[in-house]
Amino acid sequence: MTQSPSLLRRYVFSTDHKIIGIQFLFTSLAMLLIGGALAMLMRWQLGWPSQPLSWMGQLAPNGMPGGVMVPEYYNMLFTMHGSVMIFFGIIPILVGAFGNYLIPLKIGAPDMAFPRLNMVSYWLMWPAIVIMFLGFFLEGGAAAAGWTSYAPLSVTLGPGQTCWVVSLLFVGTSSIMGSINYITTVINHRAPGMTFFRMPMSIWALFITAIMVLCATPALASSLVMLLLDKTLGTSFFMPSGLIVDGVALAHSGGQPILWQHLFWFYSHPAVYIMILPAMGMISDILPTFARKPLFGYHSMVYAIAAIAVLGFIVWAHHMFVSGMNPALGTSFMVATMVIAVPTGVKIFNWLATLWRGSIRMTVPMAHACAFVAMFLIGGLTGIFLASMPVDMYVHDTYFIVGHLHYVLFGGSLFGAFAGLTYWFPKMFGRMMSERVGKLHLLLTLIFFNGVMFPMFLLGINGMPRRIYDWSQYAHLAHLGPLNRLMSLSAFLLFASQLLFIGNFFWSLFKGKQAPANPWEATTLEWTAAPSPPPHGNFERTPHVYHGPYEYSVPGSSQDWLPQNQAPSDK
Amino acid sequence: MCWARRLVGSSAVRNFKALLLTAYCLVLGADPAWAGSARVWFPDNLSSVGSQVDQMFLVILWITGIIFLLVEGALLWFLIRYRQPANPRAAYVHGCRSAEVIWTVIPAIIVTSLAFASQRVWAHIRGTPPAHQLEVEITAEQFAWNVRYAGPDGRLHTEDDLELINQLHLPVDQVALVHLKSKDVIHSFFVPQFRMKLDAVPGLTGRLWVQPIKPGQVEMVCAELCGLGHYRMRGYVTIESAEAFQSWLEQTRVEQSL
Numbered sequence: 004m005t006q007s008p009s010l011l012r013r014y015v016f017s018t019d020h021k022i023i024g025i026q027f028l029f030t031s032l033a034m035l036l037i038g039g040a041l042a043m044l045m046r047w048q049l050g051w052p053s054q055p056l057s058w059m060g061q062l063a064p065n066g067m068p069g070g071v072m073v074p075e076y077y078n079m080l081f082t083m084h085g086s087v088m089i090f091f092g093i094i095p096i097l098v099g100a101f102g103n104y105l106i107p108l109k110i111g112a113p114d115m116a117f118p119r120l121n122m123v124s125y126w127l128m129w130p131a132i133v134i135m136f137l138g139f140f141l142e143g144g145a146a147a148a149g150w151t152s153y154a155p156l157s158v159t160l161g162p163g164q165t166c167w168v169v170s171l172l173f174v175g176t177s178s179i180m181g182s183i184n185y186i187t188t189v190i191n192h193r194a195p196g197m198t199f200f201r202m203p204m205s206i207w208a209l210f211i212t213a214i215m216v217l218c219a220t221p222a223l224a225s226s227l228v229m230l231l232l233d234k235t236l237g238t239s240f241f242m243p244s245g246l247i248v249d250g251v252a253l254a255h256s257g258g259q260p261i262l263w264q265h266l267f268w269f270y271s272h273p274a275v276y277i278m279i280l281p282a283m284g285m286i287s288d289i290l291p292t293f294a295r296k297p298l299f300g301y302h303s304m305v306y307a308i309a310a311i312a313v314l315g316f317i318v319w320a321h322h323m324f325v326s327g328m329n330p331a332l333g334t335s336f337m338v339a340t341m342v343i344a345v346p347t348g349v350k351i352f353n354w355l356a357t358l359w360r361g362s363i364r365m366t367v368p369m370a371h372a373c374a375f376v377a378m379f380l381i382g383g384l385t386g387i388f389l390a391s392m393p394v395d396m397y398v399h400d401t402y403f404i405v406g407h408l409h410y411v412l413f414g415g416s417l418f419g420a421f422a423g424l425t426y427w428f429p430k431m432f433g434r435m436m437s438e439r440v441g442k443l444h445l446l447l448t449l450i451f452f453n454g455v456m457f458p459m460f461l462l463g464i465n466g467m468p469r470r471i472y473d474w475s476q477y478a479h480l481a482h483l484g485p486l487n488r489l490m491s492l493s494a495f496l497l498f499a500s501q502l503l504f505i506g507n508f509f510w511s512l513f514k515g516k517q518a519p520a521n522p523w524e525a526t527t528l529e530w531t532a533a534p535s536p537p538p539h540g541n542f543e544r545t546p547h548v549y550h551g552p553y554e555y556s557v558p559g560s561s562q563d564w565l566p567q568n569q570a571p572s573d574k
Numbered sequence: 575m576c577w578a579r580r581l582v583g584s585s586a587v588r589n590f591k592a593l594l595l596t597a598y599c600l601v602l603g604a605d606p607a608w609a610g611s612a613r614v615w616f617p618d619n620l621s622s623v624g625s626q627v628d629q630m631f632l633v634i635l636w637i638t639g640i641i642f643l644l645v646e647g648a649l650l651w652f653l654i655r656y657r658q659p660a661n662p663r664a665a666y667v668h669g670c671r672s673a674e675v676i677w678t679v680i681p682a683i684i685v686t687s688l689a690f691a692s693q694r695v696w697a698h699i700r701g702t703p704p705a706h707q708l709e710v711e712i713t714a715e716q717f718a719w720n721v722r723y724a725g726p727d728g729r730l731h732t733e734d735d736l737e738l739i740n741q742l743h744l745p746v747d748q749v750a751l752v753h754l755k756s757k758d759v760i761h762s763f764f765v766p767q768f769r770m771k772l773d774a775v776p777g778l779t780g781r782l783w784v785q786p787i788k789p790g791q792v793e794m795v796c797a798e799l800c801g802l803g804h805y806r807m808r809g810y811v812t813i814e815s816a817e818a819f820q821s822w823l824e825q826t827r828v829e830q831s832l
Contacts, residue, residue, distance in 0.1 A: 073802075074804075074806075153799070156801060159801075295664040327780045341688060342685065356673065358649070358656060397769045397771065466795075468796075470799045556665070
């Protein structure tokens with residue numbers, strides 16, 4: 004009888020950072036799957052416009068009566084796809100799951116600084132998720148103003164849109180709590196000898212990400228509150244006078260629609276870096292481990308992340324070059340945006356140089372890390388097109404930008420998450436994943452990912468706008484049918500390929516080979532000072548750190564890795 | 575250097591596209607829709623500034639394309655050359671100051687030059703407009719474009735204005751100043767063949783000038799999500815000779831006064 008509450012405390016309302024990390028992991032993986040399923044419906048409509056999908060007619064009788072999608076439903080699908088993927092998928096898996104799991108283990112702390120705050124930050128995700136999806140069951144359906152929720156459209160939409168706003172307020176609160184916790188833990192709870200410049204890159208990245216979250220999220224929260232007031236109490240933060248919607252004159256006056264965009268992007272551009280920096284950090288840990296070589300330019304990698312974080316706060320209006328803001332204002336944002344390519348380039352070149360003269364073990368996490376470098380590069384380079392104002396004027400709000408953001412968020416963030424997950428799986432669950440299935444999964448994912456995302460650049464060059472329910476009626480797009488069908492086909496196969504990952508994940512969880520404490524022969528504390536999986540409290544005794552995080556192939560030593568906690572004398 | 579010029583030439587672009595198309599055809603099998611399909615590239619350019627936009631795009635495409643090939647090539651080469659069986663012991667190297675300076679400075683120079691080049695084109699397109707021969711006011715609403723021309727008095731917002739829905743006529747070679755407004759939510763005026771886009775924001779008046787360079791019949795698209803009918807917010811743009819434009823204006827005026 005006394006067992007059950009303790010079980011609840013241990014596995015559900017746990018304050019152990021590892022359990023919370025794994026809770027975030029399972030939640031966000033489930034959300035990625037749901038977000039992906041929403042994208043499949045969109046790809047159906049885009050590949051075969053207005054063809055019936057009869058079984059969906061039963062599942063969503065309002066959105067797809069008789070299986071034929073209605074335009075409102077399409078708008079809900081891309082809005083929810085974007086929101087679910089970003090707020091419930093990518094940010095929670097990178098920041099929530101890996102941040103929680105890795106920070107204490109990698110800096111040699113028994114737990115987070117604020118374990119209860121940490122637990123609350125996870126459990127705030129659930130009201131957010133429930134409220135967001137509640138929209139689908141309300142009059143008028145789910146949010147349909149895009150994940151950017153531009154006013155005045157978002158103010159004029161129904162209760163589903165209000166759910167979206169309230170849901171994001173919960174997510175934002177959860178993020179802020181998490182970030183305070185991460186910052187405090189990294190500053191105060193490092194093991195003896197773990198100086199800032201002995202921290203692994205993943206911890207640097209998560210630390211700087213947490214600072215960005217703390218600075219940016221309150222701006223989102225306040226703008227969400229303003230939007231909520233505009234929607235429910237008739238204030239006019241974003242609503243100018245004289246609006247006539249659906250033949251009805253609205254009573255608002257004196258607001259400014261572009262203000263929403265400034266506030267939203269002041270959060271959401273840093274959010275892009277919040278979604279990529281942790282992945283970059285994990286990649287910077289994984290590449291040296293499997294190249295058996297120190298990370299090339301560790302200090303400049305840290306400074307590059309810091310530079311990206313600082314510049315990330317002064318580029319937001321590059322999303323707004325054609326928004327109607329003063330065209331002269333764009334120049335400063337274009338320059339800052341161009342400049343952010345420099346630290347990003349430094350990171351890519353340093354990763355390459357890490358592989359140079361290495362001794363590369365092509366494991367599944369390593370293959371994912373290399374796929375990250377290859378795909379993120381495309382995302383980064385296509386960003387230069389969008390930074391150039393005259394080019395952006397043409398490709399803005401076309402599929403070019405959809406392609407760009409998917410190369411960053413799928414090619415970058417998600418390949419990074421796959422790399423991290425396959426790398427730390429043995430530590431998290433004490434079992435090894437299947438290498439064979441893992442490699443097949445990576446190969447198929449890589450092929451079909453490019454099959455669906457690369458043609459987006461071509462669609463953009465052809466002038467196909469994003470968020471269009473039926474492109475086939477436009478004369479300049481009429482020839483794009485085969486390309487769109489190829490993309491849809493690739494998307495379905497991409498989705499199906501993830502079944503391999505799900506299968507591998509659960510099979511390995513129960514049937515995988517027992518993992519030793521340090522299966523990858525890595526140097527950092529979670530591998531060298533704790534068993535797999537680590538117990539509550541992580542370390543038997545607090546580890547003492549003597550070395551940097553990437554001491555591989557040190558000359559004159561018999562083994563090619565030097566654990567961070569190996570005292571110089573006990574060699 | 576001549577290889578570079580040859581690469582930049584448009585035949586290479588066409589070959590690349592042909593290659594892509596062939597690849598897709600192979601994947602999809604013999605899709606009948608391929609027969610007679612137009613090229614998968616920029617639509618025709620019909621505005622005086624469009625070629626500058628395309629040129630800027632191509633400059634960035636070649637610069638990023640070369641970087642792309644170099645980096646992906648190096649990545650693949652390293653993965654093959656330095657795989658464990660081929661190189662059992664890794665080098666113990668922590669970095670190289672001069673290499674890091676080089677790959678910081680060179681990209682910085684490239685992106686700064688791109689920013690300057692872009693700024694020149696941008697200032698031309700969105701800076702002070704040249705003297706215009708025609709003014710048009712476009713007011714977007716869910717889900718239509720209201721187009722307004724001045725009447726015989728030559729001034730907008732007087733009794734004799736000409737008002738049309740989803741029909742924009744422009745005389746070729748003349749500079750037209752477009753005033754862009756919105757009644758309800760944000761829309762975006764986008765004519766792919768002009769390479770131009772500007773949001774129509776309620777409460778603000780956007781200004782954009784356009785000088786069509788050849789006659790044609792194209793469509794204007796709404797590029798900013800504006801609600802359930804966003805996808806069908808389509809207008810028609812007719813570019814015709816100055817004489818044809820004048821007679822269309824006269825005729826429409828007569829029709830409207832009836």
